[in-house]
Amino acid sequence: MRRWLPDLAPAVVAVALGLFLMANSVGEGDGAPVGLEVATGVLSTAGLVLFRRSHPVALMLVLLPFGILFAMPMGALPVALFSVALHRRGRVAIALAALHASLATVVYAVALGFTRPFYEGATFLVLLQVSVVAIGMLIRSHRQLVDSWAERARQAEEGQRLRVEQARLAERERIAREMHDVLAHRISLLAVHAGALEVRREASPEEQKAAGTIRQSAHDALEDLRTVIGMLRTPGEDKPQPTLGDVPALVEQSREAGAEVGLAFDGGDGVPEQVGRNAYRIVQEALTNARKHAPGAPIKIKISRTAEPGLTVEVGNALAASTSRLPGAGAGLTGLRERVQLVGGRLEHGPTPSGEFHLKAWLPWAT
Structure with missing residues (x-):
C-alpha cells in the first residue's frame, strides 16, 4: 500500500480540485456537460497516475488544451506542472507554465473580456503556477543535495575502507620483509652447519650425503626466499631491522x-x-x-x-x-x-x- 501512496495522492488532489472547479462552473451555468467533464477528468487522472514520472512534459502538453476547455482536467494541470518541476530542469517547467498562462489568458479574455472576473482568474492562475513551480524546483534541489551528500558519504566510506586495507597490506609487507632477514639468517646457519657436517671426516657416507642434501635444500630455500621477498623490497630497505x-x-x-x-x-x-x-x-x-x-x-x-x-x-x-x-x-x-x-x-x-x-x-x- 505504501508504494501506491505517492502515486495516488496527486491523483486525489487533482480529482478534488477538478470537482471544485466543475461545481463552480456548473453553478454558474457555463460549464461543459457533466458526462464530458467526468470522462475528461478520468482520462486526465489516469494520465497522472501512469505518466507523471516517466513523461511529465508530454503529459503536460496533452493536458493543456483539455485543462483550458474543461474544469475537471484543469485540476490535473497544477499536479502535472508540479511533476515537470520535480523531474525536469527548471527552465522546462517555467516555459510550460508560461505557455499555459498565455493560452489561458487569451481564452479567458475572449470569453470574459477585460472584466473583473478575468483579472481575478488570471491573477489566481499565475500565482498558482508560480507557487507550484517554485515548490517543485525547491524539492528537486533538496533531493539533489541529499543525493550528493549521500554520494560523498559513500565515497568517503569507500576511501576509508581502501586506506585501512592499504594499511593492512603495507604492514603485512613490512612484516614479511622483517621475517626475510630472520629466516635468511637462520637458514644460513643451517646451511653452514650442514656444510661442516658434510666435510667432517668422522661422518659416514650416509651422514655426509644427508648433510649435503640439507645444505643444498637450505641453499635453494634461501634463493626462493630472496626471489619472493625481493619483490616486496624498495630501494634503500636493505638494512638491518630494528629490535x-x-x-x-x-x-x-x-x-x-x-x-x-x-x-x-x-x-x-x-x-x-x-x-x-x-x-x-x-x-x-x-x-x-x-x-x-x-x-x-x-x-x-x-x-x-x-x-x-x-x-x-x-x-x-x-x-x-x-x-x-x-x-x-x-x-x-x-x-x-x-x-x-x-x-x-x-x-x-x-x-x-x-x-x-x-x-x-x-x-x-x-x-
Whole structure:
C-alpha cells in the first residue's frame, strides 16, 4: 500500500480540485456537460497516475488544451506542472507554465473580456503556477543535495575502507620483509652447519650425503626466499631491522626533535627478536601519532615483561588543549592492530577519563 501512496495522492488532489472547479462552473451555468467533464477528468487522472514520472512534459502538453476547455482536467494541470518541476530542469517547467498562462489568458479574455472576473482568474492562475513551480524546483534541489551528500558519504566510506586495507597490506609487507632477514639468517646457519657436517671426516657416507642434501635444500630455500621477498623490497630497505634494543635510540631522536618523552624499560633481556621488532614498531607508530595529534605534549613509554610469557608496551600522551587535533585516517593504528593480531597479541587504544590518549599492546612469545 505504501508504494501506491505517492502515486495516488496527486491523483486525489487533482480529482478534488477538478470537482471544485466543475461545481463552480456548473453553478454558474457555463460549464461543459457533466458526462464530458467526468470522462475528461478520468482520462486526465489516469494520465497522472501512469505518466507523471516517466513523461511529465508530454503529459503536460496533452493536458493543456483539455485543462483550458474543461474544469475537471484543469485540476490535473497544477499536479502535472508540479511533476515537470520535480523531474525536469527548471527552465522546462517555467516555459510550460508560461505557455499555459498565455493560452489561458487569451481564452479567458475572449470569453470574459477585460472584466473583473478575468483579472481575478488570471491573477489566481499565475500565482498558482508560480507557487507550484517554485515548490517543485525547491524539492528537486533538496533531493539533489541529499543525493550528493549521500554520494560523498559513500565515497568517503569507500576511501576509508581502501586506506585501512592499504594499511593492512603495507604492514603485512613490512612484516614479511622483517621475517626475510630472520629466516635468511637462520637458514644460513643451517646451511653452514650442514656444510661442516658434510666435510667432517668422522661422518659416514650416509651422514655426509644427508648433510649435503640439507645444505643444498637450505641453499635453494634461501634463493626462493630472496626471489619472493625481493619483490616486496624498495630501494634503500636493505638494512638491518630494528629490535627492542633500538627503542632508546628512537626515543632519543624524538627528544632531539623537541618532544618530551619518558621511557621506562623493565625486563628487556631475553626478549625474542620478533617480539622486539614488533615492540619497536609499536613505539615508533605511537610517537608518530603523538607528534601529529598532540605536538608538544609529554609522552610516557613503558615496556615491561608480564607474568605470562609476553611483553607489554604502553604509550600515553596528554592531549594538548591549545592545539587543534589534526584529522587522521587511523591507518597507523590499523597497521599496528594487524601486526599485533598476526602474532596473537592484544591491542587497546583510546582516550582516558583523565584526558590522555593511551595505547597498550601485549605481545606473546613461545616458551
